[in-house]
Amino acid sequence: MSSHHFVKEQQEPALLILNTIGFGYESIAPLLEWSPTVLVAQEEVHTVISWGIKIDLIIADMDFQKENYSLLEEQYPVKFLGVSDENFLDEGLQYLIATKHGSVNVIGFNHQQVFGLEAMLSFLDLVVWDAPMRYFPVKNGAFKKWFAGASLQLHAPEGTFVEVQENEENQIYAITYATFIEVGEGFVTFKSNKVFWIGDFVMDY
CATH class of the missing domain: 3.40.50.10240 (Thiamin pyrophosphokinase, catalytic domain)
Structure with a gap:
Protein backbone atom coordinates (compact mmCIF):
# COMPACT_ATOMS: atom_id res chain seq x y z
CA MET A 1 0.00 0.00 0.00
CA PRO A 132 -18.84 -15.98 11.42
CA MET A 133 -16.25 -15.85 14.22
CA ARG A 134 -12.75 -14.55 14.90
CA TYR A 135 -10.31 -16.28 17.22
CA PHE A 136 -7.41 -14.81 19.13
CA PRO A 137 -4.87 -16.70 21.24
CA VAL A 138 -4.16 -16.31 24.93
CA LYS A 139 -0.50 -17.22 25.13
CA ASN A 140 0.71 -15.68 28.40
CA GLY A 141 -1.48 -17.58 30.84
CA ALA A 142 -4.08 -14.87 31.46
CA PHE A 143 -6.19 -12.39 29.53
CA LYS A 144 -8.65 -9.72 30.67
CA LYS A 145 -11.17 -7.95 28.44
CA TRP A 146 -14.37 -5.94 28.72
CA PHE A 147 -17.39 -7.45 26.98
CA ALA A 148 -20.81 -5.95 26.34
CA GLY A 149 -22.34 -9.39 26.89
CA ALA A 150 -21.36 -12.10 24.44
CA SER A 151 -21.39 -15.75 23.47
CA LEU A 152 -17.78 -16.93 23.32
CA GLN A 153 -16.07 -20.13 22.29
CA LEU A 154 -13.15 -21.41 24.35
CA HIS A 155 -11.00 -23.33 21.90
CA ALA A 156 -8.12 -25.54 23.02
CA PRO A 157 -7.05 -29.19 22.82
CA GLU A 158 -9.60 -31.42 24.56
CA GLY A 159 -8.98 -31.71 28.28
CA THR A 160 -7.40 -28.25 28.63
CA PHE A 161 -8.69 -26.38 31.69
CA VAL A 162 -9.62 -22.70 31.40
CA GLU A 163 -10.62 -20.61 34.41
CA VAL A 164 -13.12 -17.81 33.76
CA GLN A 165 -13.55 -15.05 36.34
CA GLU A 166 -16.56 -12.76 36.03
CA ASN A 167 -17.98 -10.47 38.74
CA GLU A 168 -15.78 -12.08 41.41
CA GLU A 169 -17.14 -15.50 40.46
CA ASN A 170 -14.80 -18.17 39.16
CA GLN A 171 -15.68 -21.12 36.98
CA ILE A 172 -13.35 -23.74 35.55
CA TYR A 173 -14.15 -25.30 32.18
CA ALA A 174 -12.68 -28.55 30.88
CA ILE A 175 -12.54 -27.89 27.14
CA THR A 176 -14.41 -30.26 24.84
CA TYR A 177 -15.40 -29.84 21.20
CA ALA A 178 -17.08 -26.42 20.75
CA THR A 179 -17.14 -25.20 24.35
CA PHE A 180 -19.35 -22.10 24.35
CA ILE A 181 -19.91 -19.81 27.33
CA GLU A 182 -22.09 -16.76 27.89
CA VAL A 183 -20.56 -13.71 29.56
CA GLY A 184 -22.38 -10.62 30.80
CA GLU A 185 -21.41 -6.98 30.53
CA GLY A 186 -18.15 -6.16 32.26
CA PHE A 187 -14.57 -7.35 32.58
CA VAL A 188 -13.90 -11.07 32.19
CA THR A 189 -10.58 -12.72 33.04
CA PHE A 190 -9.46 -15.98 31.43
CA LYS A 191 -6.61 -18.12 32.76
CA SER A 192 -4.96 -21.37 31.77
CA ASN A 193 -1.53 -22.97 31.98
CA LYS A 194 -1.70 -23.76 28.25
CA VAL A 195 -2.19 -21.68 25.12
CA PHE A 196 -5.89 -21.41 24.26
CA TRP A 197 -8.03 -19.40 21.85
CA ILE A 198 -11.12 -17.27 22.42
CA GLY A 199 -13.67 -17.01 19.62
CA ASP A 200 -16.26 -14.26 19.39
CA PHE A 201 -18.97 -13.60 16.82
CA VAL A 202 -18.17 -10.79 14.39
CA MET A 203 -21.04 -11.37 11.97
CA ASP A 204 -24.75 -11.91 12.35
CA TYR A 205 -26.58 -14.41 10.20
Whole structure:
Protein backbone atom coordinates (compact mmCIF):
# COMPACT_ATOMS: atom_id res chain seq x y z
CA MET A 1 0.00 0.00 0.00
CA SER A 2 1.19 3.50 -0.66
CA SER A 3 -0.35 5.44 2.20
CA HIS A 4 1.14 5.01 5.64
CA HIS A 5 0.60 8.53 6.90
CA PHE A 6 -0.89 7.65 10.27
CA VAL A 7 1.19 4.76 11.57
CA LYS A 8 4.72 3.49 11.18
CA GLU A 9 5.41 0.95 8.46
CA GLN A 10 4.55 -2.62 9.54
CA GLN A 11 3.05 -1.41 12.83
CA GLU A 12 -0.56 -2.04 11.81
CA PRO A 13 -1.80 -5.65 11.50
CA ALA A 14 -1.26 -7.11 8.04
CA LEU A 15 -4.16 -8.78 6.23
CA LEU A 16 -3.70 -12.31 4.88
CA ILE A 17 -6.71 -13.45 2.82
CA LEU A 18 -6.79 -17.21 2.23
CA ASN A 19 -10.50 -17.78 1.59
CA THR A 20 -13.44 -15.42 1.19
CA ILE A 21 -16.29 -17.91 1.75
CA GLY A 22 -18.64 -16.35 4.29
CA PHE A 23 -17.03 -12.92 3.98
CA GLY A 24 -18.02 -9.83 2.04
CA TYR A 25 -16.29 -6.50 1.57
CA GLU A 26 -18.25 -5.06 4.50
CA SER A 27 -16.69 -7.52 6.95
CA ILE A 28 -13.17 -6.89 5.66
CA ALA A 29 -13.39 -3.10 5.28
CA PRO A 30 -12.78 -2.18 8.97
CA LEU A 31 -9.45 -4.04 8.81
CA LEU A 32 -8.28 -1.78 5.97
CA GLU A 33 -8.55 1.47 7.91
CA TRP A 34 -4.82 1.97 8.43
CA SER A 35 -3.68 0.74 5.00
CA PRO A 36 -2.23 -2.61 6.06
CA THR A 37 -0.01 -4.84 3.96
CA VAL A 38 -2.48 -7.07 2.06
CA LEU A 39 -1.50 -10.60 1.01
CA VAL A 40 -3.94 -12.75 -0.96
CA ALA A 41 -3.86 -16.43 -1.95
CA GLN A 42 -4.14 -16.95 -5.71
CA GLU A 43 -7.68 -18.41 -5.70
CA GLU A 44 -9.10 -15.28 -4.06
CA VAL A 45 -7.26 -12.62 -6.06
CA HIS A 46 -10.07 -11.79 -8.48
CA THR A 47 -12.66 -11.63 -5.68
CA VAL A 48 -10.50 -9.24 -3.66
CA ILE A 49 -9.80 -7.07 -6.73
CA SER A 50 -13.55 -6.93 -7.41
CA TRP A 51 -13.98 -5.50 -3.90
CA GLY A 52 -11.66 -2.64 -4.85
CA ILE A 53 -8.99 -3.65 -2.37
CA LYS A 54 -5.40 -2.86 -3.34
CA ILE A 55 -3.26 -6.00 -3.02
CA ASP A 56 0.41 -5.83 -2.11
CA LEU A 57 1.37 -9.48 -2.56
CA ILE A 58 -0.25 -12.37 -4.43
CA ILE A 59 0.81 -15.74 -3.01
CA ALA A 60 0.86 -17.93 -6.12
CA ASP A 61 2.43 -20.96 -7.76
CA MET A 62 4.37 -20.70 -11.00
CA ASP A 63 1.42 -21.67 -13.21
CA PHE A 64 -0.78 -18.90 -11.78
CA GLN A 65 2.05 -16.39 -12.10
CA LYS A 66 2.58 -17.22 -15.78
CA GLU A 67 -1.14 -17.13 -16.60
CA ASN A 68 -1.74 -13.89 -14.70
CA TYR A 69 1.45 -11.98 -15.40
CA SER A 70 -0.63 -9.02 -16.57
CA LEU A 71 -1.72 -8.45 -12.93
CA LEU A 72 1.74 -7.07 -12.18
CA GLU A 73 0.97 -4.16 -14.49
CA GLU A 74 -2.79 -3.88 -13.91
CA GLN A 75 -2.41 -3.88 -10.11
CA TYR A 76 0.98 -2.16 -9.90
CA PRO A 77 2.89 -2.20 -7.55
CA VAL A 78 1.60 -5.68 -6.62
CA LYS A 79 4.21 -8.48 -6.46
CA PHE A 80 4.07 -12.25 -6.61
CA LEU A 81 5.22 -14.36 -3.66
CA GLY A 82 6.04 -17.86 -4.85
CA VAL A 83 4.46 -20.88 -3.19
CA SER A 84 4.72 -24.64 -3.59
CA ASP A 85 2.29 -27.37 -2.47
CA GLU A 86 -0.41 -24.70 -1.98
CA ASN A 87 1.02 -23.80 1.42
CA PHE A 88 -0.33 -20.25 1.23
CA LEU A 89 -0.63 -19.69 4.98
CA ASP A 90 2.90 -20.74 5.80
CA GLU A 91 4.41 -18.74 2.95
CA GLY A 92 2.45 -15.63 3.95
CA LEU A 93 3.36 -15.87 7.64
CA GLN A 94 7.05 -16.47 6.89
CA TYR A 95 7.06 -13.39 4.66
CA LEU A 96 5.47 -11.24 7.38
CA ILE A 97 7.98 -12.44 9.97
CA ALA A 98 10.89 -11.77 7.58
CA THR A 99 9.62 -8.26 6.90
CA LYS A 100 9.26 -7.47 10.62
CA HIS A 101 5.48 -7.30 10.81
CA GLY A 102 4.22 -7.77 14.34
CA SER A 103 0.64 -8.88 13.77
CA VAL A 104 -1.77 -10.22 11.16
CA ASN A 105 -5.47 -10.86 10.59
CA VAL A 106 -5.84 -14.19 8.78
CA ILE A 107 -9.09 -14.36 6.79
CA GLY A 108 -10.68 -17.70 5.95
CA PHE A 109 -8.64 -20.19 7.99
CA ASN A 110 -10.28 -23.20 9.65
CA HIS A 111 -10.22 -22.55 13.40
CA GLN A 112 -9.93 -26.29 14.00
CA GLN A 113 -6.36 -26.04 12.71
CA VAL A 114 -5.16 -23.11 14.86
CA PHE A 115 -3.20 -25.36 17.21
CA GLY A 116 -0.71 -25.83 14.39
CA LEU A 117 0.03 -22.09 14.45
CA GLU A 118 1.40 -21.95 17.98
CA ALA A 119 5.05 -22.01 16.88
CA MET A 120 4.35 -18.71 15.09
CA LEU A 121 2.94 -16.97 18.18
CA SER A 122 6.43 -16.04 19.39
CA PHE A 123 6.89 -13.96 16.24
CA LEU A 124 3.42 -12.70 15.30
CA ASP A 125 0.20 -11.69 17.01
CA LEU A 126 -2.39 -13.72 15.10
CA VAL A 127 -6.13 -13.23 14.82
CA VAL A 128 -7.89 -15.92 12.80
CA TRP A 129 -11.21 -15.15 11.07
CA ASP A 130 -13.35 -18.20 10.34
CA ALA A 131 -16.84 -16.89 9.47
CA PRO A 132 -18.84 -15.98 11.42
CA MET A 133 -16.25 -15.85 14.22
CA ARG A 134 -12.75 -14.55 14.90
CA TYR A 135 -10.31 -16.28 17.22
CA PHE A 136 -7.41 -14.81 19.13
CA PRO A 137 -4.87 -16.70 21.24
CA VAL A 138 -4.16 -16.31 24.93
CA LYS A 139 -0.50 -17.22 25.13
CA ASN A 140 0.71 -15.68 28.40
CA GLY A 141 -1.48 -17.58 30.84
CA ALA A 142 -4.08 -14.87 31.46
CA PHE A 143 -6.19 -12.39 29.53
CA LYS A 144 -8.65 -9.72 30.67
CA LYS A 145 -11.17 -7.95 28.44
CA TRP A 146 -14.37 -5.94 28.72
CA PHE A 147 -17.39 -7.45 26.98
CA ALA A 148 -20.81 -5.95 26.34
CA GLY A 149 -22.34 -9.39 26.89
CA ALA A 150 -21.36 -12.10 24.44
CA SER A 151 -21.39 -15.75 23.47
CA LEU A 152 -17.78 -16.93 23.32
CA GLN A 153 -16.07 -20.13 22.29
CA LEU A 154 -13.15 -21.41 24.35
CA HIS A 155 -11.00 -23.33 21.90
CA ALA A 156 -8.12 -25.54 23.02
CA PRO A 157 -7.05 -29.19 22.82
CA GLU A 158 -9.60 -31.42 24.56
CA GLY A 159 -8.98 -31.71 28.28
CA THR A 160 -7.40 -28.25 28.63
CA PHE A 161 -8.69 -26.38 31.69
CA VAL A 162 -9.62 -22.70 31.40
CA GLU A 163 -10.62 -20.61 34.41
CA VAL A 164 -13.12 -17.81 33.76
CA GLN A 165 -13.55 -15.05 36.34
CA GLU A 166 -16.56 -12.76 36.03
CA ASN A 167 -17.98 -10.47 38.74
CA GLU A 168 -15.78 -12.08 41.41
CA GLU A 169 -17.14 -15.50 40.46
CA ASN A 170 -14.80 -18.17 39.16
CA GLN A 171 -15.68 -21.12 36.98
CA ILE A 172 -13.35 -23.74 35.55
CA TYR A 173 -14.15 -25.30 32.18
CA ALA A 174 -12.68 -28.55 30.88
CA ILE A 175 -12.54 -27.89 27.14
CA THR A 176 -14.41 -30.26 24.84
CA TYR A 177 -15.40 -29.84 21.20
CA ALA A 178 -17.08 -26.42 20.75
CA THR A 179 -17.14 -25.20 24.35
CA PHE A 180 -19.35 -22.10 24.35
CA ILE A 181 -19.91 -19.81 27.33
CA GLU A 182 -22.09 -16.76 27.89
CA VAL A 183 -20.56 -13.71 29.56
CA GLY A 184 -22.38 -10.62 30.80
CA GLU A 185 -21.41 -6.98 30.53
CA GLY A 186 -18.15 -6.16 32.26
CA PHE A 187 -14.57 -7.35 32.58
CA VAL A 188 -13.90 -11.07 32.19
CA THR A 189 -10.58 -12.72 33.04
CA PHE A 190 -9.46 -15.98 31.43
CA LYS A 191 -6.61 -18.12 32.76
CA SER A 192 -4.96 -21.37 31.77
CA ASN A 193 -1.53 -22.97 31.98
CA LYS A 194 -1.70 -23.76 28.25
CA VAL A 195 -2.19 -21.68 25.12
CA PHE A 196 -5.89 -21.41 24.26
CA TRP A 197 -8.03 -19.40 21.85
CA ILE A 198 -11.12 -17.27 22.42
CA GLY A 199 -13.67 -17.01 19.62
CA ASP A 200 -16.26 -14.26 19.39
CA PHE A 201 -18.97 -13.60 16.82
CA VAL A 202 -18.17 -10.79 14.39
CA MET A 203 -21.04 -11.37 11.97
CA ASP A 204 -24.75 -11.91 12.35
CA TYR A 205 -26.58 -14.41 10.20
